[in-house]
Amino acid sequence: MKTLLLATLLSAPLVWAQPILNLSSSELLPETRYELIFEQSVVSKDQLNQPQANAYLKISPQLKGEIVWTQRNIAQFLPSEAPKLGTNYTFSTTRGINYENGKAIPTVKLKTASTPDFKTTYHRRYSKKNNRMPYSYLRFNDDIKQSKVQTKFYYINKEGTATPAAVRQAKWADLESTYYIKPSWKQRFQNSLDKRAGLEIKDASEWDKNEPISNGLIVTPKYPLSIGDDWTLVMKKNTPNASTTDKTKTESDYYIWDIAPFKIDKIIPAVIADKARSIYVEFNADLPEELDIELLKEVVHVQPIPKNLAFNRRYNDTLQITGDFQERNDWKVTVDKEFEARNGLMLGTSLTKDIKFHYVPSGVAMASYDSAQLAKGDRSLKINTVNMREVRVQIKSLHNEQAIRATQGYRHYSGNGPNYDDVKDTAPLPFELISGTTVYDEVITLDNAVDTSRD
16 A cells, blocks of 8 residues: 555646735835745856846736745835826736746746725815814825816715816825825835835925925815705716826715804803803804904894993804993893894894893802812911802811711712712712711801902
């Protein structure tokens, strides 16, 4: 039996392994590494680590580069140009090449691999002053020229209303950060060449000089967007890269936002302790960048007219009306339909609202814990009151165990349980239930004005 098996092995034809091509990525990228492996020596030892013309790896379509043998049977292909986007490459062994011993290397198809299609890799929308004139930053995976894509973008809303777009090359100043800027396909390949040559790859690039970003566009509407829902920026199919070697394969949509009719959300009285009364008019869009006080007096009316009437911006979307509102509690505010937002829209409908001021609710506030007393205290605790005629202050002195019990009882008032758990069913903690010696029990009369606080 052993003799038969040996005879079978000796008589079997010798089968050599096919050459292998290993790629460091599933897609062909500017950084992809190519390793060609043969089953036996192809070159002599003195040819190792010496760049030479690529006579062993056939690439279709052509991808220029050279070969470096790292071992006598292993070679690296070093491309001298970036693969083209949207391209399918076929790799084969070159016909008519031999091993070192003179035996022919089989001509075989090694692998097929593709590069990504030309496409956007990032979208960010902005609106610094006017939401009807948004601008979008589009970053692509390859260079793009504004002159070749001027007609490739437009805006459209849910109702089908379309607005043409204006396109220009992006700059750092548009983004105010390098975080959103990434190297283009061309720059990535150059970085790989620099890395191969042992050169330092600088973080700085074209955008640090505030030059146009080669793979970034800024897109804006040519005219302010009209009122409508779901405004979207559309990039048409077949938008080309700068070299026109590839185009986008599909239409792409980038949601912007809704443009709502300009309206008043609410008109409310504002009463804050220790501050003068005022009226807030809150809108659903930002106020003009510069408030025209004389114009405001023509479109915003308060009846009766208070002394010292004035207008200020409280927030971007909130108008604050001030004056001597303490003279009475009932007022009427009218905002005319001609009131204009920053985005150019007008109210369209006037609004009148009756305003009634109420007093600040009476209350007492004090620190629940004052750990600073343990460091350098003067045995004084601040108590703040508002709209109180008098306050009864009771203080007990507690020894250690009593302080612990009081603290545990205080959890049922504050709701702050141990281990950051909440205590449910909170309730006031009666002074009488706290153990300790009463050291202070006085009624303090307060004579400060209405809606003012007193310590």
